[in-house]
């Protein structure tokens with residue numbers, strides 16, 4: 243009985259051991275972590291399924307191999323150290339790296355457990371876990387944090403789950419940009435960056451996006467700790483967790499103040515005149531369109547003033563551009579001082595200003611404004627050491643709200659004001675003229691005339707007439723003045739007084755002038771072939787033609803072509819050529835003198851320039867303007883002026899010509915005053931070449947007034 247009991251107890255123990263072993267084996271085999279055992283030399287004695295899976299191999303590829311075979315060379319010494327400590331009974335946990343059979347790297351965490359029997363370590367158990375994923379995540383997080391920390395953009399993170407979304411992170415760039423310290427901003431909503439200059443619309447856009455959990459990009463004016471503003475280009479995005487719930491908001495911001503300032507500067511430059519700081523043409527036109535819309539909506543009228551300085555060019559040319567610029571700046575200031583805040587004053591062109599009056603109580607008030615402008619401009623301008631007197635001509639155009647043109651083409655108002663200004667100029671300058679539809683008709687007339695003049699040039703409708711100029715002593719023709727005529731196919735002869743000023747404005751004078759010069763040279767060359775005493779021909783040259791670069795060259799070619807002595811050609815210029823471009827004009831005068839061509843100052847006495855220029859200029863003749871001759875017999879003043887001019891000319895060794903002599907009395911006075919040459923209807927009107935030939939033939943046969951002594 244006792245023996246049977248012994249047998250069954252031993253059997254029980256064996257069964258229990260078997261059960262434990264099977265439990266252990268099952269735990270070992272199916273443990274989700276990698277479990278292995280090493281002998282005291284470090285050779286693998288067993289490895290579970292999970293370890294084989296991690297190392298991509300079978301148990302036989304591991305068992306019997308030394309654990310270091312699965313380690314990186316760099317890590318071996320350290321891990322051997324841990325193993326040594328384990329075989330001395332220490333339980334250890336450490337992280338290292340393993341290589342699977344294909345050479346793939348794994349980050350693992352190992353626990354080394356020494357297996358001790360009767361106080362002696364007989365084996366070392368290892369339990370390891372693949373932590374590659376965690377390590378990569380951690381590394382990724384570290385890189386991300388470093389990137390965010392070192393980003394040049396300001397980066398902020400706000401907690402979306404806390405009330406008022408307090409900041410939980412700000413990077414150094416943010417602190418640098420705003421001047422705050424971390425402790426001053428963490429825990430606060432970042433609206434502390436906003437201030438009175440932050441556009442409420444932009445702020446509301448931000449708020450809406452945040453409340454809707456959507457991305458948003460705004461450019462907002464923010465303020466640094468010291469109160470200085472900056473332009474913040476801000477992107478805000480929600481950050482969601484795995485369930486899609488917004489946990490944070492991330493903001494990336496950039497200080498774009500410099501860019502905005504540069505853009506603003508560019509914008510300002512493209513809409514303002516650099517010299518005066520006034521709006522320029524394009525901004526004026528923009529405001530005109532805008533104010534026209536308002537005027538129509540509010541049943542009000544709109545008024546445009548076109549202000550053009552009188553004779554500014556001569557001032558600019560004679561005093562220099564620096565003084566000219568300063569005058570324009572003063573003009574801008576003075577006009578600005580007499581207008582109301584809602585009005586727009588713009589510099590339109592060189593010396594032309596535009597004024598838009600959108601809110602007049604009565605349209606007639608524009609006249610008051612215009613007169614105020616004339617008054618303020620009439621005060622002398624003291625620029626450096628110069629005192630300058632200025633006047634202006636002002637054109638006014640009214641845009642009635644009911645006039646469809648205002649809605650369709652508000653810019654027409656500028657054109658109309660321009661036309662009115664032109665009339666103001668014609669009306670004697672320093673005056674105001676209101677636009678009327680008749681002006682348009684006149685302007686249309688100009689447009690037609692201009693087009694027809696173009697045709698005249700091509701169809702040979704121009705003709706040259708010649709007016710004799712006689713010696714005051716002998717009464718004999720010594721010269722002829724070439725005067726152009728336009729023989730219009732329908733309108734007959736059109737006076738040069740009509741088309742020459744137009745041609746000067748359109749530039750057609752160049753072609754006309756070239757034609758006149760050629761025609762004059764060819765005629766005088768032919769005329770003189772049969773004359774004992776050769777005649778000279780005087781040709782009027784417009785300022786534009788005179789200052790052209792090829793002017794002298796053209797003349798030289800013509801003289802050569804017609805074998806004409808240079809002294810046979812005279813150039814008549816008005817004082818205006820000097821103001822056109824003084825430097826070029828003086829050079830040209832010297833060149834003409836060197837070529838042997840004489841120059842007369844035409845219409846002398848009508849310009850306002852200083853007489854001192856006569857000392858300096860290489861001119862030969864003064865032609866006394868016919869306005870002085872007209873009254874010379876009745877007006878003592880005119881008589882004195884004419885006498886003065888003749889005296890002055892004689893002292894300067896200049897020849898004088900009196901033009902516009904119509905009566906014997908006028909001739910007598912001029913002769914008495916010692917005028918050298920005489921010209922006028924009294925002697926002969928301008929005539930075509932055929933008539934001139936006849937006139938000269940007749941003159942040759944007539945006895946001399948005062949025959950020259952033998």
Ligand SMILES: Nc1nc2c(ncn2[C@@H]2O[C@H](COP(=O)(O)O[C@H]3[C@@H](O)[C@H](n4cnc5c(=O)[nH]c(N)nc54)O[C@@H]3COP(=O)(O)O)[C@@H](O)[C@H]2O)c(=O)[nH]1
Pocket residue numbers: 709723724725726737738739742755758782783784844845865868901902903904921922923924928
């Ligand atoms: N650049 C150019 N200008 C030219 C040319 N041809 C003429 N002109 C200029 O046109 C203006 C008008 O000229 P016109 O109608 O020919 O008048 C000239 C004479 O007819 C006129 N004149 C001459 N004598 C008398 C007179 O006794 N009484 C009177 N009422 N008029 C008279 O004067 C004009 C000549 O003037 P001026 O040139 O100043 O000597 C005129 O400004 C012409 O210059 C051209 O080819 N090119």
